[in-house]
Amino acid sequence: MTKVVVITGASSGIGAAAALKFHQQGFNIVLAGRNEARLSSLASTLPNSVMWTGDIAQSAACNALIKFTLASFGRIDVLINCAGIIYRSTATDTSDSQWLDTISVNLNAPFYLSRAAIPHMTENGGTILNIASDWGLKGGELAAAYCASKGGLVLLTKAMAIDHAKDKIRINAICPGDVDTPMLEIESAQRGIDYKTAMVDNNADSLTGRITQPDEVAALCLYLASDCAAQITGTAISIDGGNTA
Template sequence: MMNIRIDMTDKVAIVTGAASGLGQATALKLAEAGAKLCLADVNGEGLAETQRLLAANDGTSITHVADLSDPAACRALVAATVTHFGRLDALCNVAGLIYLANSPEMPEELWHRTLAVNLTAPFLLSQAAIPHLLDTHGAIVNVASSAAFIGEAYAAAYCASKAGLVNMTKAMAMEFQKKPIRINAIAPGGMITNIVTNFRPPEGCDVELLKRFSGMRGTVEVDDVADMVVMLASPAGRGFHGNCLSIDAGITAG
């Protein structure tokens, strides 16, 4: 029987997108495993709520309000974490956003913002974190999406950013094959998070095309995805490097 023990005692992790959804669930589960956390998000009120939930269960955390589309904010987040805790063991790049639009009509600024948050920010955060993660033999976990592997109508920027994130993960893993760091990604299917509840299809869209976003088995449980992030961030994920693990209820099976 497989027995996976997740132990993050005395380890420090950054979780982006920690104000809600998958980021919040990941933070709670990392704290349960013993990690100390830096919680990052653009939503300060949501971060305060996540911190309150952690404190209620004796979790140790600091919060850092940051717009990750700003390169300086990415570097400052890592610096603040290491300054406060003195180390860094895991970087969990959970933050992400999606804007649906007819491709010919998508505003240029929304294209750039999608790529900035979903792809560039994980790269810049990794740049800043890697020297510290090499010291602690730590891990990076990037949250991609099933949209990295299948086309989704009206989501060209999102699909491009998540596909780029998967291959960035693999490229960086190859670069660090001989170094004591693990770099992996996960690719969830649809989850009931703020992204889904705030889902706004573009005007005049083809509803039949939108239905292809959903698999026959429905959405994925947020807690199940968070468990996978935590496993890869922890020493229990020692056998994984350069992988992208799909948890999408079969949506990319065919």
């Protein structure tokens, strides 16, 4: 039976890279996101994929995505909660709407989707991967809401892993540092910094001398979803060029 992966935030960055990696391994893929044009463009290159657009900040939409997956492929084996947003500001400069947006997308959506998916994974087992951040393990400048959301996601991951190990479901958090994605470019714009300048600074901060590429995070997703990672659950794995060291 062909396995099925659901990827949120699939229209660009880590999500799009993960879609390509899982396609190469023969998975059926559900590409979920809000940018219909970009999703459609990606889906056209992946014959084993279907696309779904909606606002996963709403629990009803998350339920609808899981129902769509089951209607399309009849099962769900891997859920990758990759969608994320960031507002670069201190707590005092963060508006109510920015706080709520950040928590809704970065923390509520993975909870809603996991809650909806888990009952359909128990028969065959499954894997949930939450794309958190190294700022879910430590604090970061001008990122109060983001750090709170990603820190919450790390502990949500651990709690769910404890609860659902008996259901043959492994749940892990992946904690990237800076990754060369459109989100990093958005962050630079929010801070009024030229993207090329930001890249130089970010590369200098890494022990390896460069920032992480999306396909490197995608490769870690593929490994954690494989049988090779059968003993890995309830953990937060950094992929940040040694930044958290």
